[in-house]
Amino acid sequence: MFKKCILVVLLLSIVVGYMAVAPKAEAKGAYPEQAVTVIVPYSAGGASDVAARLIAEFWKKYTGQEMAIVNVVGAEGAVGARQVKGARPDGYTVLWYHQAILGNLYLGVADLKWTDFVPACVVTKTSRVTATRPDMPWKNLKDAIEDAKAHPNKYVYGTGAGGIAYLEYAAVEAAAPKAFRVVPNEGGDAQRIVALLGKHVDLIPVGLVSLVSYIKTNEIKVLAVHDNERDKFIPNVPCSAELGYPDLVFPMTNTFFFPPKTPESVVSSFNAIMKKIIDDPEFKQKLADMVYAVPFFKTGDELVKFWQGQEVTYKKLAEYVVNKK
Amino acid sequence: MEALIGTFQVGMSILFQPLNFVIMVLGILWGIIFGAIPGLTATMGVALAIPITYSLRPETALILLSSIFVGAISGGFVSAGLINMPGTPSSIATTFDAYPMSKRGETARAFALSLASSFLGGIVAVFLMIIATYGLVQIALKFGPFEYFALGLLAFAGCMGMMEGGLIKNAVGIIIGLLLASIGADMLTGVGRLTFGIPDLIAGIDILPLLVGMFGISEVLVAIEQRTQNVVPLEARKTKMGIKVFMEAIKTILFEQPINFIRSMLIGFIIGVFPAVGGATSCVVSYGFAKSSSKHPEKFGTGIPDGIIASEVANNATVPGALVPLLSLGIPGDATTAMMIGGFMIHGLFPGPLLFRDTPELVYTIFAAQFVGTIVMVIMGILLMGFFIKVLSIKSYYLFPIITICMVIGAYGLYSRVLDIWLMLVSGVMGYLFRKINLPIVPIITAFVLGPIIERGLRQGLAYSGGSMMPLFTRPICVILLIGAVFLFLLGMYVNTRVAAKLQPGKAQEQ
Numbered sequence: 001m002f003k004k005c006i007l008v009v010l011l012l013s014i015v016v017g018y019m020a021v022a023p024k025a026e027a028k029g030a031y032p033e034q035a036v037t038v039i040v041p042y043s044a045g046g047a048s049d050v051a052a053r054l055i056a057e058f059w060k061k062y063t064g065q066e067m068a069i070v071n072v073v074g075a076e077g078a079v080g081a082r083q084v085k086g087a088r089p090d091g092y093t094v095l096w097y098h099q100a101i102l103g104n105l106y107l108g109v110a111d112l113k114w115t116d117f118v119p120a121c122v123v124t125k126t127s128r129v130t131a132t133r134p135d136m137p138w139k140n141l142k143d144a145i146e147d148a149k150a151h152p153n154k155y156v157y158g159t160g161a162g163g164i165a166y167l168e169y170a171a172v173e174a175a176a177p178k179a180f181r182v183v184p185n186e187g188g189d190a191q192r193i194v195a196l197l198g199k200h201v202d203l204i205p206v207g208l209v210s211l212v213s214y215i216k217t218n219e220i221k222v223l224a225v226h227d228n229e230r231d232k233f234i235p236n237v238p239c240s241a242e243l244g245y246p247d248l249v250f251p252m253t254n255t256f257f258f259p260p261k262t263p264e265s266v267v268s269s270f271n272a273i274m275k276k277i278i279d280d281p282e283f284k285q286k287l288a289d290m291v292y293a294v295p296f297f298k299t300g301d302e303l304v305k306f307w308q309g310q311e312v313t314y315k316k317l318a319e320y321v322v323n324k325k
Numbered sequence: 326m327e328a329l330i331g332t333f334q335v336g337m338s339i340l341f342q343p344l345n346f347v348i349m350v351l352g353i354l355w356g357i358i359f360g361a362i363p364g365l366t367a368t369m370g371v372a373l374a375i376p377i378t379y380s381l382r383p384e385t386a387l388i389l390l391s392s393i394f395v396g397a398i399s400g401g402f403v404s405a406g407l408i409n410m411p412g413t414p415s416s417i418a419t420t421f422d423a424y425p426m427s428k429r430g431e432t433a434r435a436f437a438l439s440l441a442s443s444f445l446g447g448i449v450a451v452f453l454m455i456i457a458t459y460g461l462v463q464i465a466l467k468f469g470p471f472e473y474f475a476l477g478l479l480a481f482a483g484c485m486g487m488m489e490g491g492l493i494k495n496a497v498g499i500i501i502g503l504l505l506a507s508i509g510a511d512m513l514t515g516v517g518r519l520t521f522g523i524p525d526l527i528a529g530i531d532i533l534p535l536l537v538g539m540f541g542i543s544e545v546l547v548a549i550e551q552r553t554q555n556v557v558p559l560e561a562r563k564t565k566m567g568i569k570v571f572m573e574a575i576k577t578i579l580f581e582q583p584i585n586f587i588r589s590m591l592i593g594f595i596i597g598v599f600p601a602v603g604g605a606t607s608c609v610v611s612y613g614f615a616k617s618s619s620k621h622p623e624k625f626g627t628g629i630p631d632g633i634i635a636s637e638v639a640n641n642a643t644v645p646g647a648l649v650p651l652l653s654l655g656i657p658g659d660a661t662t663a664m665m666i667g668g669f670m671i672h673g674l675f676p677g678p679l680l681f682r683d684t685p686e687l688v689y690t691i692f693a694a695q696f697v698g699t700i701v702m703v704i705m706g707i708l709l710m711g712f713f714i715k716v717l718s719i720k721s722y723y724l725f726p727i728i729t730i731c732m733v734i735g736a737y738g739l740y741s742r743v744l745d746i747w748l749m750l751v752s753g754v755m756g757y758l759f760r761k762i763n764l765p766i767v768p769i770i771t772a773f774v775l776g777p778i779i780e781r782g783l784r785q786g787l788a789y790s791g792g793s794m795m796p797l798f799t800r801p802i803c804v805i806l807l808i809g810a811v812f813l814f815l816l817g818m819y820v821n822t823r824v825a826a827k828l829q830p831g832k833a834q835e836q
Contacts, residue, residue, distance in 0.1 A: 006366040049380065071671070071742045079528050083741075107508060109527065110518075145612060156789065183470070183788045184512075185781070198466035198678070200789070 031269045035066035037093050038256075041080025042073060047209045047291045051124050051254060054286055058277040076163050078110035085116055087259045091266035094120070097256040099250065099310055103164045106318030114307055117257035120267050121274050122303055124287060125167045125296035127208045127231040128168065128250045130223045130240075141224035142144045142204060142243045145172065148179035156181045158192050158201030164250055165192070168205035168226060169247040170317040171240075196220065207252065208233065209292045226250040233292050249313060250304060253306070255294055271299045328459035328692075329452075335686045336693030337462065345388050349694055352389045353701050354709075356396020360403070362711045363410040363546040365602075365728065367397030367520045368661045371536050373731050375668050376738025383672040384690045386470045391648070391697040392478065392689050394661055398604055398644050399702050402439035402637060403713050404433060404587055407557050414767075415604030415640040418612035422625065422632030427448035429628055432564045434574070438633045440566075440706045441574035442595030447645070447699040450570065454645030454690050457598065458681075461653035464802075467679035468654060468785035471796045476808035477779030482810035486817020490765035498765055502772025505530060512781055525744045532774060533667055534736040534749035536660060539766050541732050542753020545725050547760060550805070557718050566710050578634055585615055585634055588750065593639030597646020599813065600775065603659025604640040604647075605767070611639030645695055649768060651676050660767065663774040667739060795813075 037054065042048045056128060072080035077100045084095035095117065104110040116118035130141050138144040148155050157180035159169035169182065183201055185191050189210035195201045196217065208231065214220035215234070225231045226239045226248050242250035256274070258267060277283055278295045287293050298306050339345060352374075359370030377679045378386035401416030406423035419439060426435040468476075485495045508519045509529025520526040578586050589611040596607035615635035616625045625632050647658025655677030657663035669676050674684065681688050707714075736749040759766055790796050797803050 068743050072742060073528070079740075079742060080527050082524060111522070153791075181789065181791070183785050185785065190677065190679060194466065194678050195469075198469060200469040 025230075031091055031266050032063050032065045032273075034092065035068050035069055037068045038317060039084050039093065040069055040071050041077030041079045041095070041097055042071065046253075047126060047207060047293075048096060048098070050253060051287065051291050054283070054290060055123065055274075055277060057193075058280060058283050059273065061280075062273055062276050076104050076109060077171060078104050078112060080259075081112050082110075082299070084257065084259055085112065089262040091258065091262055091270065093259060093312075094270075095284050096254055097257055098252045098254045099164060099314065102314035103167055103318075107163075107166065107321070112142065114257070114311075116216070116260060118260060118262045119287060119303055119307065120136070120256040120258055120299070121271050122253045122255045122296055122306060123274060123278065124291075124293040124295040125251050125253045126291060127233075128164065128205060128226045128252060129208050129211070129231075129234075129237070130168075130172075130203060130205050130226070131196065131220050132203050132212060132223055133196060133199070134218055134221050136221075138223060140238050140243060141172075141245070141248075144223055145176045145179065149176050153181050154181050155179075155203060156183055156201040158183050158185055158195050158204045160185065160192070160205070164252075165205045166321065167314060167317045168250055170246060170321045173318055174247060174317075175245055188202040193220070213308060214294060228239055233288070247313065247317060251296075255303075255307075256314040328455050328689075329678075330694040331685060331689045332455055336689030336691075337697070339384055339686060339690045340388065340693040340697055345385050345690075348385050348389050349392045349698055350621070350701055350705075352392030353396040353705055355696055356393040356398075357400035357403075357702070357705065357709075357713060358716050359393070360397035360400020360412045360416075361716055362724070363408075363412055364548065366413045366540060366661075367394055367415070368536060368664050369541050369728075369732075370394075370397045371661055371664045371668070372533055372541075373735045375533065375664070375671070376735050378668055379671060379738070382796070383674060383684075384687055386621070386668055386672060387665075387687065387691055388694045390665050391694045392701075394644055394665070395641075395695060395698040396702055396705075397661075398640055399440070399443040399447070399637075399706065400713065401640070402436065402443070402633075404717055406435045406439065407561050407714065407717060413604070415608055416636070417605060418608040418636035419633060419640075420613065421636070422628050422630075425626065425628030426633070427499065427561060430560070431628070432561045433566045433570050435628075435633065436566050436706075436710060437570040437574035438577065438630050439637045439701055441571060441578055442634045442637035443591075443641040443706075444699060444703045444771075445575070445578055446590050446593060447641040448700075449590055449694065450642035450645040451696045451699065453594050453642075454649055454695065457646075457649045458652050458688070458692075461649060462678065462681045463654050464648075467802060468678070469800075470782045470784075470789060471800055472782070472802045472806065473654075473656075473778055474782030474786055475797060475803040475810070476600060476784060477775045479513075479806050479810040479813060480602070480775050482814040483599050483602045483817060484768050486814040490763070490768070494764055495768045498768030499772040500738050502774075503776045505535065505769070506773045506776030507780070512777060512784075523744070525742060527782075529740075530748055530773075531739060531745060532663055532770075533739050534745040535773060536664060536770055537732050537736060537755035538749040538752025539759075540772065541728065542759055543756030543766075545729055546753065546757040548715070548721050548725055553721075557714060562714055562718075564710060564714060566705060566707055566820070570745045571707055572667040574630075577630055578835060582631060582634055585631055586638055588614060589616075589635045589638035593642030594646040594682065597643035597658050598649045600650055600656045600658060602771075603661065603767075604643040607643045608636040608640040619835045641651075641699075648691065648695070652680060652691065653709045654678065655680075657774055660770050660774075663770070669674045671739065 038052050040049050040052045052069050058067055059067040072083055077097055081095055081097055084093055087093035101114050103113055138195055159182055160166045189206045190204055192204040196204050211220055222237045224236055224243055225237050225239045227239050230239050278297045284295055356370050359365045371390050374389055374393055378389060397413055398415050401412035402419050404410045404412040405416040405419040406427045407426040409420050410418055410687045423435045481499055510527050511518050517527045592611040593607045596602050612635045615631055616622045646663045650656045650658050651662045731748055737746045756766055
């Protein structure tokens with residue numbers, strides 16, 4: 001009898017435990033009649049994930065339905081993206097992804113194109129920046145590049161392995177060929193920050209959101225925002241375009257992508273709800289506080305034009321990288 | 326000092342929030358059950374809990390994982406004493422004396438000694454852990470590429486020398502592990518390696534499916550083949566351990582065997598700190614030292630307290646030790662802490678030099694959970710001893726199907742990838758075959774975990790120095806680590822040849 005009790009308790013605890021993580025079952029109806037699953041191709045707690053969870057919170061407020069976040073991690077987002085590409089085009093599975101898809105494509109990490117999906121809308125924008133330690137003499141990126149040109153191989157640039165950080169390095173390399181020693185690091189922002197603080201590298205490309213606490217304590221200073229305009233969260237830092245590096249423009253704009261062949265009607269109802277969320281002042285405030293991001297809303301032709309523009313930038317720099325090898 | 330104050334103020338206040346405390350108690354219970362049942366290890370206990378931590382807050386998740394670790398390493402003595410099977414590999418040396426003592430009818434005493442040793446070893450090591458982690462964090466940023474490379478070499482040297490299996494088999498294991506680790510995108514260029522045209526393999530193999538397969542699925546396969554059933558001796562089933570017996574055991578350890586206690590604790594802790602060498606090694610090494618420095622070595626293996634104390638103090642001191650490199654450098658101290666990295670990652674946390682800076686309260690909470698968890702473990706051990714003995718007699722035809730289902734869900738649950746389930750099953754079959762040819766699995770896992778660290782260290786270091794290996798011999802931390810590697814290798818050889826040879830006859834008799 002006792003053994004049976006243990007067995008029942010064990011089984012129950014397993015079922016209850018795993019129910020909390022199991023994705024919801026699907027049904028049919030008018031949009032959105034049930035929970036929408038958002039595939040976030042990065043780990044929980046990262047900038048993409050936090051923004052997605054914030055949107056999910058407001059999605060529920062406006063639709064009454066759940067938005068379930070599933071983190072499918074791997075290969076700079078390619079694993080999760082591939083999963084959505086093969087998903088049923090019923091509007092209940094959607095991908096939350098950004099320019100890494102272009103980086104992956106042109107650097108040969110994955111063969112997914114953004115045109116493989118039905119893009120719904122761009123929603124948020126966060127900046128990427130070049131950062132250094134406060135003990136370095138430079139005021140902005142131009143100082144650093146000129147200094148490096150004058151003293152080749154003196155400074156170390158800590159780039160990424162593939163991915164966007166590698167293309168950012170390509171833009172710097174194009175402006176100052178062979179001026180920096182280059183140390184690649186695959187571990188993303190956290191590892192590059194460790195290398196910078198430990199004085200193993202002098203200059204890193206990094207997402208602004210990863211730097212927030214270091215900027216406040218003055219442990220890291222920002223040399224340039226990789227964009228055509230300054231970032232309102234760090235208004236004193238020049239943007240790369242005004243410093244004369246128009247190729248170093250890498251805003252991270254998270255976009256919702258539906259699986260191929262998702263009907264137009266579903267996409268437009270989805271966009272209509274997103275528009276409401278974007279216009280919610282509480283959402284804007286939380287977005288700024290939590291991920292240093294601003295709403296950046298584009299749909300339809302505008303969206304396509306934006307991504308085509310990004311495509312050109314990425315392709316150009318990736319070709320530069322590949323030819324250099 | 327700052328770290329100690331932080332632990333007891335910030336860490337405790339988070340730990341004693343109602344939900345966190347309940348989770349910790351459940352974690353300990355879960356851990357002891359996994360520890361008590363042979364074939365289920367601390368690593369499995371942590372692995373299967375990781376998907377559940379998705380829905381928890383980061384600090385609650387890490388409280389759960391670290392208390393499972395504490396519980397499981399302690400729980401191993403139950404089966405060690407009752408059926409002469411180590412409940413986890415960390416209790417191998419506990420069987421040598423706990424079983425003979427229990428067979429004599431002194432089961433309660435054997436358990437009390439094990440529990441008291443676990444308690445004292447664990448609790449003192451927590452303080453060492455806090456001091457060591459804090460100290461390492463101060464210099465952690467000085468660890469550049471070459472230092473990480475040297476640290477990896479040190480771990481491999483320790484692994485080659487220390488693990489059971491002998492030099493050649495350990496080396497083969499390390500090579501297999503390195504090959505498995507190199508599957509996926511090249512870390513510095515993003516080009517796919519050894520992906521065999523499977524698109525999702527570009528992301529590499531995750532530690533969870535590999536480890537759960539190699540240890541868990543292979544265990545199930547072995548159980549199917551052998552059809553064995555744990556039989557707990559009738560008279561031992563009624564074992565009751567009162568508080569009085571327990572206090573006597575504490576007295577024995579502190580007043581009769583203080584030197585044995587301190588030595589075992591230090592051995593356990595230090596072996597825990599060394600990357601990738603865990604409790605299974607520390608208990609055997611500690612037992613070996615206790616025996617060779619004893620005035621009556623011939624009594625070892627006949628059921629004397631000295632042996633139980635040496636083994637159980639050491640393996641529990643290993644737990645806090647293994648957390649030191651994880652929390653300060655981001656390098657796992659053993660297989661279980663390698664698993665815990667997954668628990669950090671799914672919450673967007675990266676164990677390493679920045680963890681202490683960015684989220685000190687989280688680190689303090691883990692410290693506090695180790696401290697309070699050790700105390701809770703003892704209380705549960707005393708109160709629920711009868712229950713744990715019953716758990717041990719669960720029929721394997723109930724247990725293993727449930728565990729297998731959990732393993733499949735756990736593999737899928739980490740990153741929601743179906744491929745991970747297949748990887749786990751394939752690793753399971755591989756693990757089973759390795760067992761058949763007596764190839765130790767631990768070096769494979771060690772190399773798999775450290776492979777990326779060592780590769781990144783070397784390649785970044787060479788990019789940094791312009792192709793010169795000289796910094797490896799001129800940077801002070803590198804030199805210390807390399808000397809440590811040689812020392813660890815020689816120590817391992819000594820332990821394996823001398824001490825293990827002394828252990829062998831006794832071991833053979835028991836089997």
